[in-house]
Amino acid sequence: MIEAPLATAGAALRHTRTAETALAGLGVHGRALTGPDSLLVPGDELAFRIAAFTLTTRITHADAGGLGSVLVSGPLNALRYEMVLAQVGPRTLVTDSVRWTSPLGPLGRLGDVAIGRRLVLDVLAARIRAVRALAESWASREVVVGTAIVRGGRLLAQQRGYPAAHAGRWELPGGRVEPGETEHEAVIRECREELGVDVRPTGRLGTDVPLDNGMPLRIHTAELEDPSQQPRAVEHRDVRWAAPSELADLDWLETDRVLLHSLRRFLEDANAVSPEP
Structure with a gap:
C-alpha cells in the first residue's frame, strides 16, 4: 500500500530517476x-546492465492504472513486467509481477529459479520502496490543476504568450489550487479566468506530472456548461480545438507533452461513443 492517490502513485512509478x-x-x-528526464511514456526504451549482461525493454503502457514493459533484447527469451495500481480509499494498492523465460545454461532450471528469482524479488522490493517514498512526498504538496476540455471530440489547447522561453508553446488551461479551494473549484475558476467560460468537471485523466517547482500537476476532464460558448485567449496568445490526430503536431510544453498518449486515448474513446461531427 502507498499512502497517496492513484494518479500520484502512477506518476512516481513512471519517474525515470527514481527507478x-x-x-x-x-x-x-x-x-x-528514449525517455524524457521526468516521466516514461509508451514506446520509451530502457537499458539495464546486470553484471556482464544488458537487457533492453520497451514501455507498452504508462498511466494511472499502472505500467508495463516487454523485452526488446537481452539474454532472456522473453520478459514481461507489469505493475498494476488500484485505489483503495485514500491509498493505492500496488501489485507487481514479472514473467520471463530464459535459455537454460550450465546451472539448469534450478539455477534459473534460485538466482533469477532472488534478483527479481530484490529488484521489485527496491523499486517499490523508491516509488512509495516519492509518491508519499508528492502527496503532501500543493497541487496545480490542468483541464482537458472536450467538445465534439476535440481538445481545447491554449498557446502561451509569455515568458519568452515558453512563448508560442501549447498547454492545457489551469493553475494552482488556492487555500480553501477544492480541485474542482480551482478548475472552474482557472477556466473562467483564462478562457472566459464556465466548465463542469467530469473526471480525472492520466497520472500526475511533476513540475519544476516540485508541485504535482493533476489533470481533470471537463465540459463547457454552455456548449455554444466560445473560449477566448484572455491570458494567452491563442486557443484552438485539436482532434486526436492533431495533438502531436502542436509544440506542447514538456509537462503537457508527457500526457499526450492519455489525451489521445481519451479523445479516441469519446469519439467511439459519440463520433465527432
Whole structure:
C-alpha cells in the first residue's frame, strides 16, 4: 500500500530517476534510452546492465492504472513486467509481477529459479520502496490543476504568450489550487479566468506530472456548461480545438507533452461513443 492517490502513485512509478537510483544499490544500472528526464511514456526504451549482461525493454503502457514493459533484447527469451495500481480509499494498492523465460545454461532450471528469482524479488522490493517514498512526498504538496476540455471530440489547447522561453508553446488551461479551494473549484475558476467560460468537471485523466517547482500537476476532464460558448485567449496568445490526430503536431510544453498518449486515448474513446461531427 502507498499512502497517496492513484494518479500520484502512477506518476512516481513512471519517474525515470527514481527507478535508476533504486536499482543502482543492487548493482543494476538502468537508464532511459528514449525517455524524457521526468516521466516514461509508451514506446520509451530502457537499458539495464546486470553484471556482464544488458537487457533492453520497451514501455507498452504508462498511466494511472499502472505500467508495463516487454523485452526488446537481452539474454532472456522473453520478459514481461507489469505493475498494476488500484485505489483503495485514500491509498493505492500496488501489485507487481514479472514473467520471463530464459535459455537454460550450465546451472539448469534450478539455477534459473534460485538466482533469477532472488534478483527479481530484490529488484521489485527496491523499486517499490523508491516509488512509495516519492509518491508519499508528492502527496503532501500543493497541487496545480490542468483541464482537458472536450467538445465534439476535440481538445481545447491554449498557446502561451509569455515568458519568452515558453512563448508560442501549447498547454492545457489551469493553475494552482488556492487555500480553501477544492480541485474542482480551482478548475472552474482557472477556466473562467483564462478562457472566459464556465466548465463542469467530469473526471480525472492520466497520472500526475511533476513540475519544476516540485508541485504535482493533476489533470481533470471537463465540459463547457454552455456548449455554444466560445473560449477566448484572455491570458494567452491563442486557443484552438485539436482532434486526436492533431495533438502531436502542436509544440506542447514538456509537462503537457508527457500526457499526450492519455489525451489521445481519451479523445479516441469519446469519439467511439459519440463520433465527432
